[in-house]
Amino acid sequence: MKKITSILIAILILTFSQIKADEGMWIPLFLKKYNIEDMKKKGFKLTAEDIYSINKASMKDAVMIFGGGCTAEIISDRGLILTNHHCGYSSIQSHSSLEHDYLTNGFWAMSDKDELPNEGLTVTFLVRMEDVTSQVLNGVSDEMSYDEQEKIIAKNIEKVEGKAQKGNNYKISVKSFFYGNQYFLFVQKVYKDIRLVGAPPSSIGKFGGDTDNWMWPRHTGDFSLFRIYANENNEPAEYSENNVPYKPIKHFPVSIKGVKKNDFTMVFGYPGRTQEYLTSYAVDMIKNKINPHRINIRQNIIDIMSEDMEKDRAVRIKYASKYARVSNYWKKWIGENRGLEILNAVAKKEETEKQLTEWINKDEDRIAKYGNLLPDFKKLYSEYTPYKLAEEYFYEAIWRMESMKFSSKMASFIRNSEKDKDAEIEKIKKYGKKFFKDYNVSTDKKIFKTLLKLYYENAGSDFQPELMNMFKTFSHFDLDEETILNNYVDYYFENTFYLNEDNFFDFIEKYNYGSESNIKITETPAYNFFYDFVNVYYAKIKPNTEKYTSQINKKTKLYMRALMEANPEKNFYPDANSTLRVAYGKVDTYEPRDGVLYDYYTTLSGVIAKVNPEIYDYNVPDRLIELYNKKDYGKYAENGKMHVCFIASNHTTGGNSGSPVINGNGELIGVNFDRNWEGTMSDIMYNPDQCRNITLDIRYVLFIIDKFAGDKRLVEEMDIVE
Structure with a gap:
């Protein structure tokens, strides 16, 4: 056991000491030790504790797993949460009918009592994470067969999870990293009364549909709004008319200052699965x-x-x-x-x-x-x-x-x-x-x-x-x-x-x-x-x-260890496994092929240019065209243009849908919703020159809520940074 532990510690210290921001999905627990200085050089102005802390409110307390496979973030002090339209799609669809076609027409609750419950929908917060490698690998040796090792590991995990159990509203799990070379304990809190607050028509929230899916340039208003409800003690509870909006200890301020090329960006969410180290x-x-x-x-x-x-x-x-x-x-x-x-x-x-x-x-x-x-x-x-x-x-x-x-x-x-x-x-x-x-x-x-x-x-x-x-x-x-x-x-x-x-x-x-x-x-x-x-x-x-x-x-467990030992100069990061990760990079353009350069943002004029009433994916509501023709963008425009989406070099994957995209001040600037098609191989092999995450500009979100839907009460409960 001592031999295994000493080798792993040496590998992990060597690995994390050489972190760069070119790619990777980093463990938030290690940001202070390994990432924060590099992040600050690239434009981040806060501390590691502002991102992840168990001693004070931090960004982790405003980021959650939405349902079973997306991320969402809190954007008000009344538990208002923002995620993607495609993440909330099944909930929107479940409330839709021929009489109330919310998929086609959108849905906007003009008061709390109009917000719609969604049976089975949950959000899950991370309370804390802890390295438990030594406990999980206790009693394991190189001389054992793989099956023998796995039996001991399973028993040890059961013990670790049992000691951490906190009650019915908590979810306890131990997850493997680096193909079983490292283990972390996760304590999570689950809220069960989640109500639909707002969603644009599919002609906005799914604009471009499957034709544009995974593609850049992109013009999709991919967002939906929900609210967490809790009991009178602010604790998780099953749906009840007596429940009240959740009071979070942290929510994101919303910036409408916009982005420019090379601005620092950070994606904080729950990437699902990558396989960067396959043979x-x-x-x-x-x-x-x-x-x-x-x-x-x-x-x-x-x-x-x-x-x-x-x-x-x-x-x-x-x-x-x-x-x-x-x-x-x-x-x-x-x-x-x-x-x-x-x-x-x-x-x-x-x-x-x-x-x-x-x-x-x-x-x-x-x-x-x-x-x-x-x-x-x-x-x-x-x-x-x-x-x-x-x-x-x-x-x-x-x-x-x-x-x-x-x-x-x-x-x-x-x-x-x-x-x-x-x-x-x-x-x-x-x-x-x-x-x-x-x-x-x-x-x-x-x-x-x-x-x-x-x-x-x-x-x-x-x-x-x-x-x-x-x-x-x-x-x-x-x-x-x-x-x-x-x-x-x-x-x-x-x-x-x-x-x-x-x-x-x-x-x-x-x-x-x-x-x-x-x-x-x-x-x-x-x-x-x-x-x-x-x-x-x-x-x-x-x-x-x-x-x-x-x-x-x-x-593969041995192969991973061999790769690390053979390449001490290479930066390794753990594959995504649906645990909370930080990816950081910058707003940037890219060249998909020779002679072609894609800009880093799109605007509403691009939406209008794509409109084709004969193609379902490219229909838009008359109201949106009217606002465009009048250039009635309110305070959300930039130099007379209504920005819709932008791209950055953050390493993302499935599960990052709905993740907050954050600027150097810790303010929300967008919602992650996709990757560019040229970069979809990034789950297996990442190329920072080609891989871009696609973000819905938060200003377009606010424009749709405020000017298109007229649901000003939602904007008023946010902390807007101008």
């Missing part, structure tokens, strides 16, 4: 063997949804949120592959591995410790890839079928009804109500057929369930595959009663736990389809992906 074999698998299939599957779903949404306004409302979820990473994976190809990423990784091999071979101890690493990686990824591809097809194709998820709920319903029938009936009725609100059987049927065919043709012959034998069985009757598939799809939907709303609720109202009721469920084609595929996944796919992932993780 060439991993990058090759992702780029050449996995991403092309992911892209093709989602392209097929998008094509079907898009066609149906364009034909029917009701379908557009039902599938708006689903379409957004599917298209988000479809576009990202396309850009990621493009970026990796341009960077020649696999070859660069191979060069790194060549240099590492030369370093290893210069020392007998290194050969003994690291000599087999790269040959082992090559073998492991060769064997792992077929299982990984099958897993992707299970989740991207089969699990994306709406009926598959419903069947999963029905299976849980049967399983749990014996214990508490009444409670389970209420749960499944609630799920059914939500499901059918946003369900169109015709769309689902088309997607089901397409995805089933893609799985059959690409997932691999070893991973086909018994039902796929229908193609062999019925081919003997001179039926082609298309006819067989069409017949099965018709049979599937016509004979699964619970995919019909009336039949489902009629059955649930009469449900009595017992063989007759349960058999009616279990005899449906959809239910059997669900179990056939789940059985294949758990019998043939999951055990093998877990086996190879475990072996790869074991090697």
Whole structure:
């Protein structure tokens, strides 16, 4: 244990002592020791304690996890929070209907009583974080197998989390950094009554839609407003009419002074996942063997949804949120592959591995410790890839079928009804109500057929369930595959009663736990389809992906350590893992390709120039055009122009959506919402010359709230810095 600890301490001290701001997502606990002087040189005027402190109010107390995968920030002393429109999209959509189409028309609460509750939505604050590496690695030695090490680590983590437990409103977790070479404890506080306050029409909040997603120049007003409510003691509470607006200990002042090139910027948020230290074999698998299939599957779903949404306004409302979820990473994976190809990423990784091999071979101890690493990686990824591809097809194709998820709920319903029938009936009725609100059987049927065919043709012959034998069985009757598939799809939907709303609720109202009721469920084609595929996944796919992932993780832990030892001059930072991080850089332009220079900001004139009533993504409200024509921008304009977005060199990823973008004075200047397409490979390989985070200028946010929506009470409760 002492040997491991001493090596790790030496590595980590060496690593953090050479931090630069070119890239990276830095741990806020270490800012004072490793980052703050560099930040000040670049324009930051506050202290490390102003960003992260457990002894006084700091920026960390105004930044939170929004829902399950975004960031948000507090912008008033009454718990008003700002995040992205796309982060609040499902909440906005859940309140929308043909009568109250908030997606199309926007929503603005003109008083507290108009603010809308959102069941299940939470925000999570960091209370404190603590390095617990020594406790977690206590009793672990190099001589142990990987599985032995993991068992001890798991027990130690359980002990650490148990000692830190503080009550029902707190979330306690220990997370791994540097592939298991360092561990931190996180104590978080969760608030559960979060209400929708304001959202612009989608024609502003999603302007450019999926056409412009991940792209620069950008003109999207990607924001929404919510409010945290608490009990009379300012503590977390379930929704109640008696709850009151939360009183934060810290909120961000809002600057309308604007930005200029080379201004200091900082992004403070919860980046989800990066993989900066993958081997060439991993990058090759992702780029050449996995991403092309992911892209093709989602392209097929998008094509079907898009066609149906364009034909029917009701379908557009039902599938708006689903379409957004599917298209988000479809576009990202396309850009990621493009970026990796341009960077020649696999070859660069191979060069790194060549240099590492030369370093290893210069020392007998290194050969003994690291000599087999790269040959082992090559073998492991060769064997792992077929299982990984099958897993992707299970989740991207089969699990994306709406009926598959419903069947999963029905299976849980049967399983749990014996214990508490009444409670389970209420749960499944609630799920059914939500499901059918946003369900169109015709769309689902088309997607089901397409995805089933893609799985059959690409997932691999070893991973086909018994039902796929229908193609062999019925081919003997001179039926082609298309006819067989069409017949099965018709049979599937016509004979699964619970995919019909009336039949489902009629059955649930009469449900009595017992063989007759349960058999009616279990005899449906959809239910059997669900179990056939789940059985294949758990019998043939999951055990093998877990086996190879475990072996790869074991090697990667050593590989990470070898990279650090071999490159003492290189700056390493931990991969993102949905924990609070600081990224800092500057407002800057970039050249996406030879002869092209992109400026660092966009304006409302660019929005108007894109307007095309015939293209849904480029429609805007008449009110916005009217304000533009009158140049009625209030105090939010700069030299007669209404700035919309800007870019900077902060290293961000998914999860940073909604993150505050902060200037050198600690004031809010924008809301992070995207990356440029040329930089989407940054999760795997970062290029500071090309990678830019895209920020919604806070002045455009205020302009929309104040001048477009006329909800002046929201602006009045903010601390505006002019």
